[in-house]
Amino acid sequence: MKSRLLLILTVGVILFTSCNRTKKDADSDKGSATIYHSGDIITMEGDSPEYAEAVVQQNGKIVFVGSKDKAEKSYKGAEEFDLEGATMMPGFIEPHAHPVSIGAFILGNEIVAPHEWSMPYKTYQAATNHEEYISGLKKIVEENKEKDYVLAWGYHQAWHGPLTKEDLNAVSSTIPILIFHRSGHEYYLNDAAMRKFNVDVSKFENQDQMDAKNNHFWERGFQELRAGYLTPAVYGDKERLTLGMERMSEMMLQNGITAMMEPSFPNTEFHSEYNLLKAECERFPYYTMYLVPGFPEQFTLKKNNEEMHAYVQKMSEYNTDNIEFLTNQYKTFSDGAIYSLALQLKDGFANCPHCHAEWIMPPDMHKEVFDFFWDKGYKLHIHVTGDKGLQAALDILDKSMKRTPRENHQTTMHHLGLFDEAQAQQMKELGVEASVNSYYLWALGNKYGEIGFGKERAARIAGMKWLTDRSIPMSLHSDFAMAPAEPLTLAWVAATRMTDNGQVLRPDLKITVWDAMKAITIDAAHTFSKGDEIGSIKRAKFATFTIIDKNPFKIEPMEIKDIKVKGIVYKGKFKENG
Structure with a gap:
């Protein structure tokens, strides 16, 4: 009897101690939590704006969304973050940009462009004609x-006119000058630069995508120059790229x-780009970089599809706390750059004798690469800019679907400068998704009405409403630096159809503010299949938020671009802007 009583008492003590320890540990964990309250907290869950009175983060994850009273009762001793009337949303997401090969490359050098560029460190005034450019x-x-x-x-020929090597030699015959085109797909060099970098045009494989007389290189010719002659000195310039x-x-x-998210990482050389990115993420650990491999590296490394697949599968070895390689996704290309006026158009160019339609990957080449990665089960991202380029990509996908059907494949068309309503319907039927550069309309709508497209086509650049009307998942991206990396600006253009001269083009194609804000939060996360981790304020997702001074759903759409970012919360860590 005594033995039985002793056993009961011992078990009781163990259970009591265990319960007390669990409660103590839980209280300790709750003490490390943070309650966000006293502002408009917009979850971006559901089909319309939903608000929460309070959100609790713990160890970088969202653990509670609901009333402030319940949050405080459930998480006694938690730190409180008073929003003081500001608005908190899920952290803004950029689903297509190039932080090293284009972004840092430009930010470490100089800008002379058709529109003003306001950077945190300097404002570059617009050069709107040839004289201003020179x-x-x-x-x-x-x-x-x-x-x-x-x-x-x-540089952009629609504003600045033709650019010859004589123009550049006249600026300087001794200082090497490299002109990186507004599109990010072309280079112009003066003779001093050709000499400095030992460029031998006779050795280029893509003679049809270069003009040796003017030291001008585009698309695959540009890739050869960039990944070959220029890599050691220019793309290996650690000082400029670090800055x-x-x-x-x-x-x-x-x-x-x-x-x-960067699709087609790297654009030049893996280790130089990765090491720069890794070092910066360690210095400033307040964002996550999601990296998708793609065709540019396959082209420059001259790997066949099997070799590239094996290479991609090893990339996760390079993951860090702030960098994640998405090794089940791949980027391919259709037509040329819209900013180069090298895109493929069904009805050709208007009033543009110098325009030349190009394929980055000719359809036969594209189909071979696409089919291989499709059959391997990859999610495919495709660069398309013109309606003919889009149609070529849709035709390839259609044939692949008939040959090897896949459900929920989420193939995503990126950029979508010009397309029509019938193509939007075909995208819906094929299960295609979209990531659109809405800034094309603001920057190009008026100029391309004069040169390249004609007024009717230019007015319907980036016809996003045709996508949202069909419930096609759609994000907005900058493709930095093809647009400023400003999610609110992209949302503003999408919701207003405003252009650079203050004119609204095709107001019937405006999308709702709700769809525009989804496109920089939850739908942006969906573009690269991370909607279960980021993009909305929901329990178990990362506690990553953007805090802004105005609620976009309580102001006129025209005011969205003027909203100020007060700071961000990255996995529970607050970083004030400014």
Whole structure:
């Protein structure tokens, strides 16, 4: 009897101690929690704006969404974050940008472009014609004459007219000058740069995508130049690129970006780009980079499809706390760049004798690569800009679906500069998704009405409502630096159809503010299959938020671009803007 009583008492003590320890540990955990309250907290869950009175994060994850009273009772001793009337949303997401190969590369050099560019560190004034462009170029060459070379991004022939090597040699015959086209798909060099980088045009495989007389290289010719002759000196310029990466992080904070996906990483050379990105993420650990491999590297490495597949599967070895390789996704390409006026159009170009339609991957090449990765079960991202380029990609997908059907394949068309309603319907029927650069309309709608497209087609650039009307999942992206990395600006353009001269084009194609804000939060996360981790405020997701000074659902759509970012919360860590 005594033995039985002793056993009962012992078990009781153990249970009591265990319960007390669990409660103590739980109280300790709750003490490390944070309650966010006293502002408009928009969850971006559901089909319309939903609000929560309070959100609790613990160890970087959301553990509670509901009333402030219940949050405080359930998490006694938690730290409180008073929003003081500000609005908190899921962290803004950039689902298509190029932080190193284009973003940091530009931010570490100079800009002379058709529109003003306001960066955290400097504002570059617009150069709207040939004279202003050459004048601006001369100024930056003079300011940087002590450097090994001068690189300027932003030239565009629709504003600045033709650019010859004689123009560049006249700016300087001794200082190497590299002009990085506004599209990010072309280079122009002066003779001094050709000499410095030992460029031998006779050795290029893609003679049809270069103009040796003017030291001009585009699409695959551009890829050969960039990944070959220019890589050691220009893309290996650690000092400039490190500065560019620091500026990139500052810009992301300023605009509330907490996650970014780069399709086709790397664009030049893996280790140089990865090491720069990794170092910056360690210095500034307030965003996640999701990286998708793609065709540019396959092209420059000259790997066949099987070799590339094996190579991609090893990339997860490079994951860190802030970098994740998505090794079940791949990026391919259809037609040329919209900013180069090299896209493929069903009805050709209007009033543009110098325009030349290009394929980055000719359809036969594209189909071979697409089919291989489709059959391996990859989610495919496809660069398309013109309606003919889109149709070529849709035809490839249609044949693959008939040959090897796949459900919920989430193939995503990126950019979508020009398409029509019938193509939107075909996208719906094929289960295609979209990521649109809405800024095309603001920057190009008026100019391309004069040169390249004609008024009717230019007015329907980025016809996003045709997608949202069909419930096609759609995100908005900048493709930085094809647009400023400003999610709220992208949402503003989508909801207003405003252009650079203050004119609204095709107001019937405006999308709702709800759809626009989804496109930079939950639908942006969906674009690269991370909607279960980020993109909305929901229990078990990462506690990653953007705090802004106004609620976009309580102001006029025209005011969205003027909303200020106060700061971000990245996995529970607050970082103030400014």
